[in-house]
Amino acid sequence: MKIAIxxxxxxxxxxxxxxxxxxEYSYEKNFTPYFIYDGLEGLIDGKIKKANYKDVRGIICRGGTIIRSSRSKRWFDKEYRKKAYENLKxxxxxxxxxLGGDGSFRALNVFYKEFKIPFIGIPATIDNDIALNEYSIGVDTALNVIRSAIDDIRDTASSFSRAFVIETMGRECGYLALISAISNGAEMCLIPEMSYNLDRLKEKYLKEIKNGRNYFLAIVAEGVKKTEFIKEWFEREIGFxxxxxxxxxxQRGGAPTTIERLRAVEFMSLALDNIENNPNKIVTFCDDKFILRNLExxxxxxxxxxxxxxxxxxxxMGLDG
Structure with missing residues (x-):
């Protein structure tokens, strides 16, 4: 069986x-592995090559993807999807x-409906915004990159008695901001999924300042689109x-953490165990176990x-707990 990734x-x-x-696991199972370079764009252009052990030598500690990635506007045109199918044939x-996120899975869904190429999808996005899935490849490393940055920023914030507004990625998903704010002891967390009350936060902060607080860390998800506003609010309303x-x-880069490496191996192992006899699924992680789910x-x-x-x-967020 020839399988491309x-x-x-x-x-x-x-x-x-x-x-x-x-x-490595493909060869153990007597499959023949192939690389598709440059994502969907590479599939359209026929950048497909048989993979061997030498190709993956020394890559486990590297961030990113050695086969590269892309976002493809051409994929929305059926003519190019047909070309991609012909390249596979x-x-x-x-x-x-x-390996990808929500947009990649939707692209895969269209391709499968048209050409019936068996597939397995693996969530891989720092946004961690795949439905019915609690963990995507890249999330733990991104959270640790953010943690390290916040630890360093805290040193300066406390030294100068300043407020720092730290913007995290995630598009319209506030997962990184939410988990980072909680796990790093931030004073503010703003995410697209929840409302917030600045009047209550102001009242709370002014009381805390009287009780000795001398710096603030505010984690704001990029999807809120209020980073500059919050900076000005701290200066105008809080006086910091x-x-x-x-x-x-x-947040996307860096050597993968131990948890990341373990999860990635587990995701891929389950995918290859099912690609032949139980395909057309997405491998998800929920309630501390891996579950195969239908793409639809x-x-x-x-x-x-x-x-x-x-x-x-x-x-x-200035809300009642």
Whole structure:
């Protein structure tokens, strides 16, 4: 059986671990592994190559993806999807494994409906916004990158008695901001999924200042689009000199953590164990176990943030706990 792998959309640390496992475990199972370079764009252009052990030598500690990725506008045109299918047939590829996020899975859904190429999808996005799934490859490393940055920023914030507004990635999903605010002891957390009450926060902060608080860390998800406003609010309403730190793409990079490496291996192992006799599924992680789900089930479900984390973070939003 010939199986090809591609990474699609934003890169995330841990993809290379999954790619390494893909090659090595494929040979254990007597499959023939192939790489598709440059994501969906590479599939359209026929950038398909047989993979071997040498290709994955030394990649387990590297962030990003050695087979590269892309976002493809051409994929929306059926003519190019047909070209992608023909490229797979030229190489006699029997099935696909795709690492990506929600957009990648939707693209895969269209492709499967048209050409019936068997597949397995693996969540790989720091946004962690896949429905019915609690963990995506890249999330733990991103959270640790944010933790390290916040630890460093705290040193300066406390030294100068300043407020720092730290913007995290995640598009319209506030997962990274939510978990980072809780786990790093921030004083404020703003995410797209929840309202917030600045009047209550102001009242709370002014009391805390009288009781000895001399700096603030505010974690703001990029989807809120209020980073500059919050900086000015701290200066105007709280009376603290403020700075903005936009973490940006450093959250995607870095050597994958131990948990990341373990999860990536487990995701890929389950994918290859099922690609031949139980394909057309997405491997998800929920309630501390891996579950195979139908793609349509995921696409038609709405993602939601962890309820327990939301309850804990309500005071950081000026809401009742």
């Amino acid at each position: 591609l990474t699609s959309g934003g890169d995330s640390s841990g993809m290379n671990v999954a790619i390494k496992r893909f090659v 030229k190489q006699s590829i029997d099935a696909l494994i795709i 000199e403020s700075r903005i730190t936009i973490l940006g793409h450093i 089930e995921i696409i038609n479900s709405k993602y939601s943030l962890p309820k327990k984390a939301l309850e804990i973070a309500k005071p950081l």
